[in-house]
Amino acid sequence: MKRQITIKDIAIKLGLSTSTVSRALKDHPDISPKTRTAVKELAALLGYRPNMIALNLRSNSTRTIGLIIPEIEHYFFSAIINGIEEVAYKNDYSVMVFQSNESYKREVNNTHAVLTNRVDGVLVSFSKETLDFSHFMKLVENEIPVVFFDRVVDGLLADQVVADDYQGAFLAVNHLIEKGCKRIAHFSAPQHLLIGKNRLAGYHDALLKHNIHVDLNLVFPTDTFDESKKLALSILKQPNRPDGFFAVNDMSAIAIIKAAHELNLRVPEDVKVVGFENSKSASLCEPELTTIDQFGFELGREACLMLLRRLKENSQPPLKPERKVIKTRLVARKST
Amino acid sequence: MKRQITIKDIAIKLGLSTSTVSRALKDHPDISPKTRTAVKELAALLGYRPNMIALNLRSNSTRTIGLIIPEIEHYFFSAIINGIEEVAYKNDYSVMVFQSNESYKREVNNTHAVLTNRVDGVLVSFSKETLDFSHFMKLVENEIPVVFFDRVVDGLLADQVVADDYQGAFLAVNHLIEKGCKRIAHFSAPQHLLIGKNRLAGYHDALLKHNIHVDLNLVFPTDTFDESKKLALSILKQPNRPDGFFAVNDMSAIAIIKAAHELNLRVPEDVKVVGFENSKSASLCEPELTTIDQFGFELGREACLMLLRRLKENSQPPLKPERKVIKTRLVARKST
């Protein structure tokens, strides 16, 4: 690699000391206008760019935030990254992305990577496999601010940004009931995640509100396309099949629609389906999917803003953890 | 932020010099076994982690690669990021992501950001707006290896990784013809991008091969959902409407299907449609979309591998630019 132009190069060519050059470049009042302009002109001519690494070493900060995320390919997460990057960009921060691929082991490695890379703060949505959170607590012990988003558990001593899962689930199930459903199944997320618990609670309470008996046999833990489709096929073959489905994400919801079509059931006439996410696919499938908009972009923005706030704060001891809840919205389409 | 444990802390506690500690930690033969173990034990006890920034400053490398990409939310690009991150992870590199949001101005800013962050190399897919490439050439002048992927233009003196757009387009149109289409329209990408030119060429040659007259009035420059839908609606209303469509991406293809449905045309009976990308949505829409698999993940992998190869190489002068072409594959589904 070509040697970079340094402040020293400029200093030598101009017969000045590095300190003078440094000050001239940042408009320090002590420097005479003559030297200031001379330095700046030469710097521009040579294409001088300050060496961030050197600055980082001195300031012990990198203006970089680490992002640990399960899967970039998932629409919801890419929307979040989008929001994060937006805020980071506007505040002159860079984002380092680490995928856990839903693997606990890899996620632990990722936490090491962010430590090695000396990021200023970390945004985390942990993997489905993760049950132990000590690797994240190690970050907190190192006083690196951490903000968790979307996936969250109880008892985590750190900032959190989540969608209002309870409200979203309630909206979804309420909507199904208003459309006439009597027997509503729920495809749920793992129950150790708050997102799983809260959506189930919303489902539960919406049924209760309408005096519908809550049958836990209608709750199935599944959140992938393939699994959901298989399950839906078997459920829809039963004589007392549900007439409504509330799925934990759009993929599962679309899988249900596909399964219904295979069994020659009409959506929404025979079976109504609501998803959760409002992904691109939701408006592309047939019939278009009614779903809960999780506002991934906003969630990412908020998470990043909260992290930046932490990075600026210098109160000792630090403010106690905060939880931000993003309201969701029902997007009614053709599947209900 | 809590002060990090440094080599100096260890040195003082053990009454040694920093050099001895440094050497002990990396098993330098000069160090006596006794001190070596003492140092290592204390380091482990204190949770010492080498300060990457300091190492970076010394080695003038960051083991970080910059990624400049139009839109993370687009499935194809997130698949590519996935592939890139995979290779980077395995080789102990980190990835910094910068979105251009299809904006030239922001893209120029992004190139500054990667320079400031002193990444070791850069992966680029430029924005649709970009017609001038001097900002990238500035990177090349700074001898920062750059690999372009997917979007590429002629005369770029840098490595490139692209899908075989010509072959993919040929496969797609050939398939439509074999399924009986006589009048095939093409929704194309901007013609200043090779991806636009090559797909058009593939379309062209497949028609020629079957002795079908090439009518340039059937080629429309559009690659977004909304625009494509509007266009498809007006085209399909015409008396001599096409009986086949080859779209430059899945979004546009699905828009055509939607438009056909709105006009009570059946897919594939009345109109056949082929996309390009093989996104998630392609297998979720109704009918499932026949498309060309672009192997985004592999494309990302290859691009990253090529960059890493450049980073390792030290031949002077450097090897001349290479172009890698990834074969595509037809995925026949229900829309044809």
Place this chain on the structure above:
DNA sequence: AGAACAATTTCAACCGTTTGCATAACGAAA
């Protein structure tokens, strides 16, 4: 002329780590 002061500029230390070279300690050979 000498003092006092302001305006510029330089010196040197520092951030954390590595590394070529010098040096200390010690036993063995002369």
Place this chain on the structure above:
DNA sequence: TTTCGTTATGCAAACGGTTGAAATTGTTCT
């Protein structure tokens, strides 16, 4: 005892930039 070789450790410079304090220069006043 001196000298030579080992072996183990320390010194100091370097990476590129910042910054408090010291030094230089020039100007003005007495």
